[in-house]
Amino acid sequence: MRCQRSNALLIASLLLAPLACAAQDTIHVAYAERPPYLLQQADGSPAGLTGTPTTAAFKAAGIPVQWHIVPTNRQLAMIKDPKGLNCTIGWFSVPERQAYAKYTKAIYRDKSWLLLTNAAFAERGITTMAELASQRDIRVLVKDNFSYGGLDKFIHKWHPVVAVSTASTVKMVQSVAKGAVDMMFVSEDEGNYILKNEAGEYAASLRLLQLKDMPRGGDRHIMCSRAVPDEVIARLNKAITFK
CATH class of the missing domain: 3.40.190.10 (Periplasmic binding protein-like II)
Structure with missing residues (x-):
């Protein structure tokens, strides 16, 4: 035993x-x-x-x-x-x-998604996702192999002019500020941090826009x-x- x-x-x-x-x-x-x-x-x-x-x-x-x-x-x-x-x-x-x-x-x-745009694009006065989707000439900067959570399907259906980047966030922000592209999607946390700490001399040329029907963050x-x-x-x- x-x-x-x-x-x-x-x-x-x-x-x-x-x-x-x-x-x-x-x-x-x-x-x-x-x-x-x-x-x-x-x-x-x-x-x-x-x-x-x-x-x-x-x-x-x-x-x-x-x-x-x-x-x-x-x-x-x-x-x-x-x-x-x-x-x-x-x-x-x-x-x-x-x-x-x-x-x-x-x-x-x-938190909520935001648009990080240059001042010229902000003057278009877009306030909703539907208005954004109706404009096909918008140049959107996205990070290579990134997901944008609840925005992925929206971007796929929208078919804007997409520029894919492997650069750092700082370089991407500079592209927006200089007008090489119109906008990029950022979370509220990241967008506020960028404008306060990373935009530097480009901060005056940048805007954070929150559309009325933006999906919540993931x-x-x-x-x-x-x-x-x-x-x-x-x-x-x-x-x-x-x-």
Whole structure:
């Protein structure tokens, strides 16, 4: 009887061992500085609207983590790696990404979407999404491989003149201010931060417009590769305090 019990305990420990090991594997978390969402701290960890809750969640969950500053397109490549224990911070959950990624609960929710435009475009006096959609000559600047949450379907149906950029947010803002494009979509948090802290000499040429029927901002999540164990996602979800 004692032998049987010992064997049973041995089998149970062997079954649990892979899960325990997986939970202790270091997770590589990539992000790019994007204030006010993500700002790099002295130890490499992120702070900001999405960075601070992510750092806190990994710490509270007791999950070993290594932080990496990585361009956004490279972040997506890391998430698509079927063997890499990789995560990224602050992404929207959209069908295209759900095919290759796992998501935690929301870590932050954006406020309303705004239009960041130059002064000349603002003079058109557009006040609703319908008015915006009726004008096909508008030049819209979008970030390569970014999702704009509830605006994605609207942009697809609208068919404006779209310019795709891989540049930094600061460079994109300068393009708007100089009139190379008419506008870009920004969250309320980001738009206000840009005008106050990043626009510099271009601030006088920029306007933030809130249309009457703009969709609300989307939920932002920690997005991970399929290789990240479900048990790790569950522990992060338990540690995330955002509601």
